[in-house]
Amino acid sequence: MFGSEFLERAERIIGILADSFPKLLRYGVTVTVPMTALSFTLALVIAVAVALVQYANVRGARQLCRFYIWFTRGTPLLVQLYLIFYGLPSLGIRLEAFPAAVIAIGLNEGAYMAESVRGSLESVPKGQLEAGYCVGMNYVQIMWHVVLPQAFRIAFPSLGNSLIGMLKETSLAATITIVEMFREAQIINGRVYESLWLYLEVAVIYLMFCTILSVVQRRMEKRLGTYGGVK
Amino acid sequence: MIEARNVRKSFDGTEILKGVDISVDKGDVVAVLGPSGSGKTTLLRCLNFLERADAGTLTFDGTEYDLPTAKKSEIAAVRRKTAFVFQNYNLFLNKTVLENVTLGLTVARKMPKDEAVERAKAALERVGLGDKLSAYPFTLSGGQQQRAAIARGLAQNPEIIYFDEPTSALDPELIGEVLSVMRDLAAEGMTMIVVTHEMEFARSVSKKVVFMQNGVVVESGPSKEFFENPREERSRRFVNFILSER
Ligand SMILES: Nc1ncnc2c1ncn2[C@@H]1O[C@H](COP(=O)(O)OP(=O)(O)OP(=O)(O)O)[C@@H](O)[C@H]1O
Numbered sequence: 450m451f452g453s454e455f456l457e458r459a460e461r462i463i464g465i466l467a468d469s470f471p472k473l474l475r476y477g478v479t480v481t482v483p484m485t486a487l488s489f490t491l492a493l494v495i496a497v498a499v500a501l502v503q504y505a506n507v508r509g510a511r512q513l514c515r516f517y518i519w520f521t522r523g524t525p526l527l528v529q530l531y532l533i534f535y536g537l538p539s540l541g542i543r544l545e546a547f548p549a550a551v552i553a554i555g556l557n558e559g560a561y562m563a564e565s566v567r568g569s570l571e572s573v574p575k576g577q578l579e580a581g582y583c584v585g586m587n588y589v590q591i592m593w594h595v596v597l598p599q600a601f602r603i604a605f606p607s608l609g610n611s612l613i614g615m616l617k618e619t620s621l622a623a624t625i626t627i628v629e630m631f632r633e634a635q636i637i638n639g640r641v642y643e644s645l646w647l648y649l650e651v652a653v654i655y656l657m658f659c660t661i662l663s664v665v666q667r668r669m670e671k672r673l674g675t676y677g678g679v680k
Numbered sequence: 681m682i683e684a685r686n687v688r689k690s691f692d693g694t695e696i697l698k699g700v701d702i703s704v705d706k707g708d709v710v711a712v713l714g715p716s717g718s719g720k721t722t723l724l725r726c727l728n729f730l731e732r733a734d735a736g737t738l739t740f741d742g743t744e745y746d747l748p749t750a751k752k753s754e755i756a757a758v759r760r761k762t763a764f765v766f767q768n769y770n771l772f773l774n775k776t777v778l779e780n781v782t783l784g785l786t787v788a789r790k791m792p793k794d795e796a797v798e799r800a801k802a803a804l805e806r807v808g809l810g811d812k813l814s815a816y817p818f819t820l821s822g823g824q825q826q827r828a829a830i831a832r833g834l835a836q837n838p839e840i841i842y843f844d845e846p847t848s849a850l851d852p853e854l855i856g857e858v859l860s861v862m863r864d865l866a867a868e869g870m871t872m873i874v875v876t877h878e879m880e881f882a883r884s885v886s887k888k889v890v891f892m893q894n895g896v897v898v899e900s901g902p903s904k905e906f907f908e909n910p911r912e913e914r915s916r917r918f919v920n921f922i923l924s925e926r
Pocket residue numbers: 691692696714715716717718719720721722723
């Protein structure tokens with residue numbers, strides 16, 4: 450059953466996998482991971498700002514934030530990527546592919562994260578704000594020392610999930626000329642025609658990254674504690 | 681020491697406070713009594729600007745403040761001299777007991793940490809929580825949480841403490857420990873306004889009673905008189921009702 454033909458084929462596939470693995474991993478570490486980190490940072494900044502504007506009920510800005518969330522959540526990331534990379538140049542805004550991807554992914558996930566940060570802020574019992582005022586603190590001081598830390602603790606698991614989601618979404622950057630981990634797998638496959646094995650391989654590498662992230666997430670969650678409360 | 685005049689407040693077109701007067705002398709314990717919804721909480725909140733009154737003045741140590749228009753700096757000045765104890769404690773849930781007490785001192789008053797800790801420990805000692813400094817609110821009983829909240833107020837060195845039904849959220853067996861702390865404070869000469877349904881406490885500790893109904897003060901005067909010989913028919917009915925309930 451295991452004829453020499455089979456062995457030859459197995460040898461070829463193993464050779465291809467062994468050859469491509471370090472290449473894919475390198476693209477993962479040098480493109481996918483930094484793109485994820487930058488997009489997540491951008492998304493987090495946007496999310497906290499947008500959530501705070503709504504929590505503090507800043508008029509005008511609040512409407513703008515609702516519009517942003519409505520638009521972003523109602524359109525596909527792929528369309529947003531194309532709009533930013535291929536669409537904006539006709540308005541005279543030309544972005545390199547990498548920053549365009551970071552902006553698109555950050556803006557996209559920022560909208561989802563904003564909703565979860567806002568929910569977390571609102572679940573912090575309001576009486577603490579009043580108690581803060583009564584001991585002389587102002588709004589910013591109370592938010593910084595009391596409300597935000599509690600909201601962060603509540604939002605943490607969902608933010609972690611967003612980070613993991615973003616790592617996978619960076620593969621869409623392949624569609625706007627960026628060579629990242631997935632695009633590199635496509636390119637190698639163009640030479641060797643082993644779709645099943647190459648895409649399985651790249652899937653395994655994504656899985657590795659995501660597993661590491663979720664282990665780290667769980668560890669950090671434990672270390673953050675719950676201020677003596679049960680979750 | 682403090683005197684509020686003609687305090688008015690409406691919510692959604694309904695007048696909740698219809699021109700309330702209240703005055704408290706230094707060292708007095710004033711009990712604010714009245715049926716549910718009469719505006720007791722709203723009155724306390726207006727006195728501390730947690731709620732903006734629609735009209736009224738507050739004279740505090742000879743300085744007069746216009747309640748509806750008081751500026752930020754004036755509000756800060758009033759709050760520096762007052763402490764507020766809430767029905768639901770409202771402790772900072774991400775802070776330990778000690779941090780709950782020091783936070784306002786270090787952050788708002790820019791007090792050096794050592795000094796704040798010292799003062800906080802003394803306040804917590806006073807309410808019997810000297811051994812719970814590093815506990816989080818979640819791990820405490822309601823009575824302990826409320827005593828921590830009182831310590832937080834005490835550490836502000838207030839001239840007056842407002843209590844809004846400090847024992848209403850507590851299991852019956854925990855009420856005593858909080859009332860006893862308040863009794864001690866009264867005995868030490870602390871000025872307090874206490875909104876309460878604890879008639880025994882009002883009767884034995886407070887010097888003066890303010891009885892409210894439907895947003896007006898029906899009767900106010902020495903508590904002995906109020907309980908033994910109320911002037912107003914409505915007060916009499918309230919006292920009889922309360923006494924018959926027990
Ligand atoms: N923020 C608010 N918005 C709308 N209505 C309010 C608000 N706060 C209080 N009220 C209303 O004002 C009325 C008086 O409330 P308040 O809490 O001052 O009464 P209370 O005398 O403290 O009653 P209780 O003994 O039940 O605590 C109630 O009918 C309440 O529904």
